[in-house]
Amino acid sequence: MENVYQTQKARIVSINRESLDTMLFRFKFVDKKLQRNFAYLSGQFMQIGLASWGECPISICSSPSDGKEFFELAIRDVGPLTHKLNSLGVGDVADVRGPYGNGFDVDKFIDKPLVIIGGGCGFVPLRPLIIDYVNGRIKNNKLQIFYGCLNEQTLLFKKEHPLWNRNSEFVISLEKPSDKWKGEKGLITASIIKRDIDPKSVVVIVGPPVMYKFVIAELLKKKIKPENIYVSLERKMYCGKGVCQHCAIGPYYVCKDGPVFCWKNIKDIPGAL
Amino acid sequence: MNDKKLKTFLAGVFDDFKVFAPAKNDGKLVVGEVAKAEEIDWSGQMPVNPWKKVFLPSEERLFSANGDKLVENKNIYPKVVALGVNVLDLRAFTLLERVFADDVYYQKRRRNTVVVGYSPDWPIDYKKYKVFSHNFENEILEHLLFDVFIAKLKNNNFAFYSGSIEGQKLLEKYNISDYKNIEYIGSTPKTSVDRKMLQLQEKVAKSADKRIWNELAKICLACGKCSIVCPTCFCFDLEDKVDPENPGRIRKWGNCFYNDFSRVAGGYKPLDDVKQKIYFWYVHKFVRIPREYKMPGCVSCGRCSKVCPVGINIGKVIQNISKIK
Numbered sequence A: 001m002e003n004v005y006q007t008q009k010a011r012i013v014s015i016n017r018e019s020l021d022t023m024l025f026r027f028k029f030v031d032k033k034l035q036r037n038f039a040y041l042s043g044q045f046m047q048i049g050l051a052s053w054g055e056c057p058i059s060i061c062s063s064p065s066d067g068k069e070f071f072e073l074a075i076r077d078v079g080p081l082t083h084k085l086n087s088l089g090v091g092d093v094a095d096v097r098g099p100y101g102n103g104f105d106v107d108k109f110i111d112k113p114l115v116i117i118g119g120g121c122g123f124v125p126l127r128p129l130i131i132d133y134v135n136g137r138i139k140n141n142k143l144q145i146f147y148g149c150l151n152e153q154t155l156l157f158k159k160e161h162p163l164w165n166r167n168s169e170f171v172i173s174l175e176k177p178s179d180k181w182k183g184e185k186g187l188i189t190a191s192i193i194k195r196d197i198d199p200k201s202v203v204v205i206v207g208p209p210v211m212y213k214f215v216i217a218e219l220l221k222k223k224i225k226p227e228n229i230y231v232s233l234e235r236k237m238y239c240g241k242g243v244c245q246h247c248a249i250g251p252y253y254v255c256k257d258g259p260v261f262c263w264k265n266i267k268d269i270p271g272a273l
Numbered sequence B: 001m002n003d004k005k006l007k008t009f010l011a012g013v014f015d016d017f018k019v020f021a022p023a024k025n026d027g028k029l030v031v032g033e034v035a036k037a038e039e040i041d042w043s044g045q046m047p048v049n050p051w052k053k054v055f056l057p058s059e060e061r062l063f064s065a066n067g068d069k070l071v072e073n074k075n076i077y078p079k080v081v082a083l084g085v086n087v088l089d090l091r092a093f094t095l096l097e098r099v100f101a102d103d104v105y106y107q108k109r110r111r112n113t114v115v116v117g118y119s120p121d122w123p124i125d126y127k128k129y130k131v132f133s134h135n136f137e138n139e140i141l142e143h144l145l146f147d148v149f150i151a152k153l154k155n156n157n158f159a160f161y162s163g164s165i166e167g168q169k170l171l172e173k174y175n176i177s178d179y180k181n182i183e184y185i186g187s188t189p190k191t192s193v194d195r196k197m198l199q200l201q202e203k204v205a206k207s208a209d210k211r212i213w214n215e216l217a218k219i220c221l222a223c224g225k226c227s228i229v230c231p232t233c234f235c236f237d238l239e240d241k242v243d244p245e246n247p248g249r250i251r252k253w254g255n256c257f258y259n260d261f262s263r264v265a266g267g268y269k270p271l272d273d274v275k276q277k278i279y280f281w282y283v284h285k286f287v288r289i290p291r292e293y294k295m296p297g298c299v300s301c302g303r304c305s306k307v308c309p310v311g312i313n314i315g316k317v318i319q320n321i322s323k324i325k
């Protein structure tokens, strides 16, 4: 019987400092065969840890089409484990297991305009969708990206923004930008209100809990259908397979039935958002 | 307990296994290790503590850290018998078997554990329990997992049943040949649904904004004692031991009433008041478990009500919830 808690070694092959507190790591499994057979979906996550430091769930932020070569995790320093992980260097190894969760059902996005709304570090699981759109792997006729962040220092994936900008309507709104900032200021909701969004759009939102309520209210005003709104939730997790109970919301588990949920299915669950 | 068959069975079991059974301790009925058959209590009453420790220790080591390598811990699993498990507790055990079906640690321990159910006045025994959380079927044994079941009949004879190959082997080994094989046909009947369970599932799922939870939250201390004694509370934490002598990853019982249960690194805490916690507990029992395992998540053992320092009685709570329109 397979041990579902057994981790595998993955080696860091490159690192990019994304922001003050977040590093982007590219990992390859030490076992080459594992890497060759590795497959995941946008929106799925890995459990990553270090012996003696525990484990935590981190969304995969590379494109599924790169899975046979590597996978990327953007790790934000928010506690002892993530602090330790962020101190690792190229060549170091970490313990991972996964992928877990359901991921985005991109087949349902086909032929609909795609709107991606991310807040703060919630932007991480959205990156694979954007990469795949830019590379023509998900066929939508239009992409709008709304990215709300505190300031320039906390923006993620900055290197890729020019490319994203060429391929989509890309709006960044900063709450507390420096004086040099030329873009939009304030909450992302304000930027959304100002713009036309096709009512047929599929909208994917990931961000801090407070963001959902306001953003979704605006989307509904713009006649987006509840069944076309998707969110990805963050919860405490240990097992990753719907047993330990820490990530439960109403009848569901974020680790197994999520982390991606259609908003329609969870909107009446108290405390879900 | 002078029955000859039972005597041979007990003699055999005490020779071959570490025996866990209900026994009187300071006037309380407690499940624990017993040294001899005379200590066992055969009243069939509900022990104060659940059996879950026998199957899921409150703390167990999953991995040892060897440098930066996590190596599956080779735990030693002694041969154990859980002797005298009543029908409600068997129902809880049946749930654990389902929940931990692909858990290598649970399964290794289970392989060395024999589960012997018992009823002191078969077949009416289970009807005496105040069961509020589900319906009991007439063919109760067919819906329970066990290795051996011993039933005391009206005429004071004992009937033996086997529920598994291991159970059969054991009975044969102890020279008991007139036993009946019971085939497990699922935890709930296939032909008729457990209406009571389904009704409660819907009621609890839809009651989130009802007053009852505010009222309970006013008195509940979030002490978590109900969860510790509940035979179907199986949630857990994983934790890394920083112990330099013996580092590793352990699993230990979790408790959804404790403050850190839902807190993520960075501070966000979805369950951050008593109302949310107590509702979460009920949703697990009455909504999530029925949805996932098609069986009740509360077996109506009443342990949580007995241990609650502020007198919250789950039977009454469920009664009130059923009345909500």
Ligand code: SF4
Pocket: B219, B220, B221, B222, B223, B224, B225, B226, B227, B257, B307, B308, B309, B310, B311, B312
């Ligand atoms: S035992 Fe009673 S007071 Fe303690 S958490 Fe449970 S319901 Fe609340």
Ligand code: SF4
Pocket: B226, B229, B230, B231, B232, B233, B285, B297, B298, B299, B300, B301, B302, B303, B304, B305, B314
């Ligand atoms: S009565 Fe209480 S302790 Fe017993 S199974 Fe139900 S919830 Fe658990």
